Structures are given as structure tokens and as C-alpha cells.
Amino acid sequence: AQSVTQLDSQVPVFEEAPVELRCNYSSSVSVYLFWYVQYPNQGLQLLLKYLSGSTLVKGINGFEAEFNKSQTSFHLRKPSVHISDTAEYFCAVSDLLEYGNKLVFGAGTILRVKS
């Protein structure tokens, strides 16, 4: 079964500073990777996803992620964060089941942006 590991449970950062949220996935022949954001008391929103092709994936709200097959990583980055980016971020992988696929989420990283 596929899995992802988010290496940091919390990341504090000052406003306008760059940030990187780390995610490592279990190795597989092919893998589909996702980053979702969950603002307080809300559902999940897709930031970006990697299916194939260019290893640098650009998403919404200025976020981007780089797929690195040799390091089995899919780290999320933003060059300059805002207070409004404070949220929980989930890395996820699509796992193949007998009758379909499901998203398997990492434990989440809480990004706290301070002024």
C-alpha cells in the first residue's frame, strides 16, 4: 500500500518569508501525488497535483511543488507567505485498491504564519 510521510507537524514562519513543507512518499512504479489545504473549520481544497510530465508543479495561491523521484519527495514551497496561508496542509497519494483507488493522506503540517 502507498503511504506518505509529512516530516513536520508544525511549521512557524514570519509573514513574507519563504516556506517549505516536506512530504516523502513510499516508492512505486507510478504515483499520483497531491497537496490539499484545510483552513480552520473548513473542508479540503486542492492546491496542486502531480500526475506526470514536468516535475515542477504550480498550484493555486502561489504554491508550487517539486516531484523528486530519486528522493521520493514531493515538497511544497511558497516564496513569500501571507497571514492568510495559516492552515493545515496535507500531502496525499492515490493508492490502488482491488475495486478502485483512494487518497491516502499524510498526518498533516500546520503552517502558522506570524506577523
Added chain:
Amino acid sequence: DTEVTQTPKHLVMGMTNKKSLKCEQHMGHRAMYWYKQKAKKPPELMFVYSYEKLSINESVPSRFSPECPNSSLLNLHLHALQPEDSALYLCASSQEPAQLFSGNTIYFGEGSWLTVV
């Protein structure tokens, strides 16, 4: 704005009650999902419906009963729940069933907060 709508947003129920959570999407998606999210934990898959048929049940206790009346609606019927079932229940949908393409974007609703007392 999310296009997956869930009602109610908050529900408090006793252990002997019967209640239902409802979910609706009008994006023409053919797969719908229920996820459960406990506090400070990631979402966990409960059920998947593909073309209105149950395709995945992740060993969920029978006190949770899903129903897909049509391609736009998904219900989760609740009966004899336990306090440990208190959680955020997220409905989601995707254009194609995961069996056809596992790279589909899954769109989530804002969830229903369930408290069992």
C-alpha cells in the same frame, strides 16, 4: 467556492438517535465519497460510490449506512453511534471513478461536524 454541499454543518445526536448527513454535487461527477476526520488527524476513507453503486467500503461499522439515491446525492445514515464516532464527516466527489483514473481531483465539501453524546 466548494461545489460539494453538505448538510447539516453541525449535528449533535444521542447514542440511540437515527440521523442522516446529506451531500449534493452538481458537477456531473460520477464518483462520490465519504471521509471521516477525527480532530488533529487526516481524513480517512469510509465509502466510495461509482456510478451510484457502492464500490468501496473500508470496513466501516454497520451503524454507518451510506446511500446514493441518484448521481448528485449521497447520504450517510447514522444509527446507534458511539461517542468515539464524533468527528468531521467530509463528502467528496470526482469526475470519474477511481477505477478508471486514479489521478482524478477529488473535490471536498466543507464537512458536517458530528457530536455524539
